[in-house]
Amino acid sequence: MPPGKITQKKRIDFQDLMLYRVHEILLVASPYDAFILEEDGRLTEQILHEYIGMNFNYAPRVWQANSAKAALEMLSKRKLDIVIVMMRIADMNPLSFGLKVKKMYPRKPVILLAFDESEIKQLPEEALQNSVDRVFVWSGNANVFPAIIKQIEDRKNSKRDILEGDVRAIILVEDTSRYYSLMLPFIYREIMYHTKHLVGKSLNDTQRLLHLRGRPKILLATNYSEAKKYFNGYQSNILGIISDSRFPMNGEMNSEAGIKFIEYVRKKEPNMPVMLQSTDEKHAIKAQQIHAVFLNKQSSTLLQDLRKFILNNFGFGDFIFRNKAGKKLARASDLKTLRNRLIRIPKSSLAYHASSNHFSNWLAARGEFDLAAILKPLTISDFKEIDHLRSQMVQSINEILDIQQKSQMTEFTSEVKPQETDFIRISTGSLGGKARGLGFMNSVITKSRLQNKFPNVNIRIPRLAVIGTDEFDQFMNDNNLWEKALNAQSNSSVEKLFLRRKLPKNLRKKLKTFLSEVQYPIAVRSSALLEDSMYQPLAGMYATYMLPNTAKNKETRFNQLCEAIIRVYASTYFQEPKALLKSSVQQREEEKMGVILMELIGQKHGSRFYPTLSGTAQSLNYYPVSYMKRDEGIATIALGMGRTVVNRENALRFSPKYPTILPQFYSVKATIQNSQNSFYALNLNSNNNFLKYGEKGNLKSYDLDTAEKDGTLDWAGSVVSLEDNIVRDSLQYPGTRVITFAPVLKWNSFPLAEILAEILKIGKKSLGGHVEIEYSVNLYKDIDKPPEFCLLQIKPMLLSTLNIKKDSAFIHDKDIICKSGVVLGNGKIEGIRDIIFVNPKTYHTENTIKISKEIESYNKKLGSTQPYILVGPGRWGSADPWLGVPVNWTHISGAKVIIELGLEEFPVDPSFGSHFFQNVTGMRIGYFTINHKGDQDYFNMDWIHQQTVKDKKTHTAWIQTEKSLIVMINGQNGEGIIQRQPDIVEEIMDEEQSTGI
Secondary structure, eight states, X not given: OOOOOOOOOOOOOGGGSOOOOOOEEEEEOOHHHHHIIIIISXXXXXXXXXXXXXXXXXXXXXXXXXXXXXXXXXXXXXXXXEEEEESOOTTXXXXXXXXXXXXXXXXXXXXXXXXXXXXXXXXXXXXHHHHOSEEEEOSSOTTHHHHHHHHHHHHHHHHHHHHTTOOOEEEEEOOOHHHHHHHHHHHHHHHHHHHHHHSOTTSOHHHHHHHHTTSOXXXXXXXXXXXXXXXXHHGGGEEEEEEESOEEETTEEETTHHHHHHHHXXXXXXXXOEEEEESOTTHHHHHHHTTOEEEETTOTTHXXXXXXXXXXXXXXXXXXXXXXXXXXXXXXXXXXXXXXXXXXXXXXXXXXXXXXTHHHHHHHHTXXXXXXXXXXXXXXXXXXXXXXXXXXXXXXXXHHHHHHHHHOXXXXXXXXXXXXXXXXXXXXXXXXXXXXXXXXXXXXXXXXXXXXXXXXXXXXXXXXXXXXXXXXXXXXXXXXXXXXXXXXXXXXXXXXXXXXXXXXXXXXXXXXXXXXXXXXXXXXXXXXTTTTOSSOOOTTOSOEEEEOOOOSSHHHHHHHHHHHHHHHHHHTTSHHHHHHHHXXXXXXXXXXXXXXXXXXXXXXXXXXXXXXXXXXXXXXXSSOOTTOOGGGOEEEEEEBSTHHHHTTOSOEEEBTTBTTOOGGGSSXXXXXXXXXXXXXXXXXXXXTTGGGGTTXXXXXXXXXXXXXXXXXXXXXXXXXXXXXXXXXXXXXXXXXXXXXXXXXXXXXXXXXXXXXXXXXXXXXHHHTSOEXXXXXXXXXXXXXXXXXXXXXXXXXXXXXXXXXXXXXXXXXXXXXXXXXXXEEOOEEEEEXXXXXXXXXXXXXXXXXXXXXXXXXXXXXXXXXXXXXXXXXXXXXXXXXXXXXXXXXXXXXXXXXXXXXXXXXXXXXXXXXXXXXXXXXXXXXXXXXXXXXXXSSOXXXXXXXXXXXXXXXXXXXXXXXXXXXXXXXXXXXTTEEEEEEXXXXXXXXXXXXXXXXX
């Protein structure tokens, strides 16, 4: 049998197991019996201890009735799940009471509880069968009550949970109430104890709780036909069988019924673990003949022997590798250790365990149902050599471990290795928006089997650890910072305030442990509650810090990490997010900060660390050209760190559907002008104080010569040849280096466009709307090292939902002051009279910083209650002042419409895909791009010069119109107009047409 990929059996989730629960119990007993049960048997205490102690989120409630009459009245008024009746009740025979209950409520379980087996022998057998479901004996062992509850729940849930949930089961065949009243509580306690301790330590508390629902069921059979029915119905899910030798068969008591049942089982399952119990020692020989373990029911070590059988055969405890003689060879406590031991154990030991289903049983006991189901059918006869079986098992375990590592969120403990775990949760509280998105997509991508579509590419989420928002709350409370932070008037004052404080002691301890295991550079990223949410963007509002994590002194590395986290906390109260939240419905106090400690994606090149390429992609393209369509998406990539894209510096845009169509490179001159000419990287030799320079000082800019020396330009660069002024897709020519990513986009050396299209498709489907992603890619010269595509972030694209009146046929051309075919937004905006205008005729790039300060001044003067239209040339919000006015959100928070004017002497690409763009979109701002070459695009300069100038500065003017303007945007096709209020023409009545009334 050749090794193959795992195909997971579709089954219900752990949270959907055990749908039937016992919540309400009616105990019908005399006052004396009830007292004995409560005081001596500790009924309530035992039930609470059993359920709450196992971390179950419910514990059944016990109602008590002292008579049959009171019990029947309670049954008529209250929903009670089961009835437990004692032998002595004053006003009715317990069997008559049971029969009456059964007639009134046929599906309600009725249990008869006796103090001694002799009490039961006095009752007629036929009446007993018709009036109660089961008889239990209480001999002072309080564990019998939880066992009764679990047994009823198992009986009700077994069919669905086993067949659909792939849960395992143990068949107990015993007709004597005294023995099953002894064995069931014992077996349940063993199962619950070991299940609780065996569920993977890598799981979080919620996952561990859910896994307990997948514990093995116990199927109690009291006769041959019932035992056979259970076995035939659930054969592939039976862990093993514990059977009495003597019980009813074909309506009569048969002293060898147990032997005959085991013989039947052996025909179908030669290696299933089976124990035969009997008070007759002669059955020990027969048990040996049918390969069953024998247990004398009168043994003084009955329960200890039963425990030993359960541990050795049902998969509880460590896996002990043995040879045929039973000698211990090795031990495995978890899946990784099992895999490592499998590689080395002798062939004879592997054959011994594989032939007895020991591996699948051990895995099933830990809730590893998928892997158990894969390994169980594997037999030695399927393979030419035993080593082929070994290889198949190791490969199957590796695939499951890989799936678990990528899809599970692990609670951080000292035993967790960050190097081996993809998603760690360091503390409680919300993960925050950014971490939520990554955690979700981590699971979605794994389940989508995207890796199978691109087998030669390692597609993953960077390894990350999330500090929940509870630590932020504790930090703020411990340091009494809430009011002070809210009242701080500048970003620097907030940072100074926060940096004088320390993180909570427990968090510092965890961070030290975490850092001792992490050797790679770290990105300390914000993950606030409202960040990247569906309705409140706050994109790029908060801080991110890149840590080299290379200092030789451990304390230095630790202090840098703590300072970076505190700086991220401080950014919660920076002026930009304050301004944004002020214009939203959220209260400032609602925002809380989680922090992501993310593996920084990249490669080391001398003292520099950076990825081959980084970028963003959106599933909706607001600026389609050529063959492109809006819903085919758009991507932006840059050499090195993604700051080039986020800062809106020169980067390469392309459609994943048409990666070779590059509109910004329409000529050789345009290629040189629009090409990326520098890149960002992390300096691994940064001094100890690099954090004090903030985010801007965190990364260093390098020229393309450095990238060429590093070898990374091979994947991204082309040359404008000096000889013929032609763009050559090779660095062998002398000339100007330009970033075209021709090897990737034109020659498909890496399937970037295809991967982006798939992830955008998956993200759009999973999030229920258009999405934006950030990613990084590592490409390697070593052909044996697969390239990596790493998803760094996913968030919803915030689309305007305003209604629009599409019929604009009645608007006169003379009333239109602005028209564009490339507009972001949707709907109708009215009531705007103010315009902040940057005159293109007097615009010079060296003055853009001064222009931004003038705009900020007007923005403060107008405030949030007086919205305005912002008009000017170049890229708004560009981090490069030579490409446009470098405004940020605080400078223009009152703008309702923004217009980019393209000039003949200063052409720019439309703005999109940055944090600035995301916030513009989220706040429902109309964004017009006026292409000076576009036939349909138009801006009426004559009209604006005729308007009243309210105030004028050196480079800008505040204009106020007499009447409010109307803005109309069609979000479906990207067309938009701005019109003035039409003049009202007074109609003069024609006297001849008058009626004379």
